[in-house]
Amino acid sequence: MRIVIINGQGHKGSTRMVARELAERVGGEITEFFLPRDFDEPCVGCWTCFKTDLTHCPHYAKLRPIVSxxxxxxxxxxxxxxxVYHATGQMMALLDHFGTRWMVHRPEPRYFRKQGVCVSTAAGGGMRSTNRDMADSLAFWGVPRIHRLGFAIHAGSPAGISKKSRAAIERKVEATARRIRSDAGRRHVSARNRYWFFLMRFLHRGIWRQEPDWSYWEERGWHAKGRPWK
Ligand SMILES: Cc1cc2nc3c(=O)[nH]c(=O)nc-3n(C[C@H](O)[C@H](O)[C@H](O)COP(=O)(O)O)c2cc1C
Known part of the structure; x- marks a missing residue:
């Protein structure tokens, strides 16, 4: 299995520890990125990606290894x-660059066959909103199965995590890894994917003819019988 980890922070703290442990338990070829080291540009709001495509983004040279x-x-x-109750600014700055890949624009069909995981750790709270920040992108890219791992570790670094919390993390990570392995290669379409796909298809067949989105869907047969998940 090819696994990519995007770390929304530059250091190897508790969050990276959980993400890495999960990837190793799933097993496969792991590629890791750390932000902002591997991508440090905020979206400038030029709309180029919406008007053309992601490869024309002014930051594409830096973005390309992550996109690939x-x-x-x-x-x-x-x-x-x-x-402050959310994903880091550098994670959100990266995700902003993929607006054009959202289901309501030009989703890339390969994403409908992937699995996704959002991992967050906090001193006390905010894992739900943080995981949601990241899960929204995965879901709108088309990823049908998204696991969420959020841990309140009551510590500022891995060294401060209690034995009890450590054991709870390991149990949850192992259960998630097992689930991911057993779902590998299976086809699945989420209700959310279907909802947004058919809503956009309905709009495209009626009043909403915005380019280049409309032609992208038309070329793939999505206005007829084609489906990105097939
Ligand atoms: C700028 C900043 C903001 C934070 N905001 C919160 C927060 O809103 N809620 C919380 O419980 N912990 C918060 N924390 C604590 C971290 O989320 C927590 O220590 C986390 O486990 C650190 O993960 P890391 O070791 O991967 O960096 C914050 C820490 C920093 C540096």
Missing amino acids: ALDEADLIILASPVY
């Missing part, structure tokens, strides 16, 4: 510590 790894991966792990 995500496109090739079977499993995508997005990992972020909770910063």
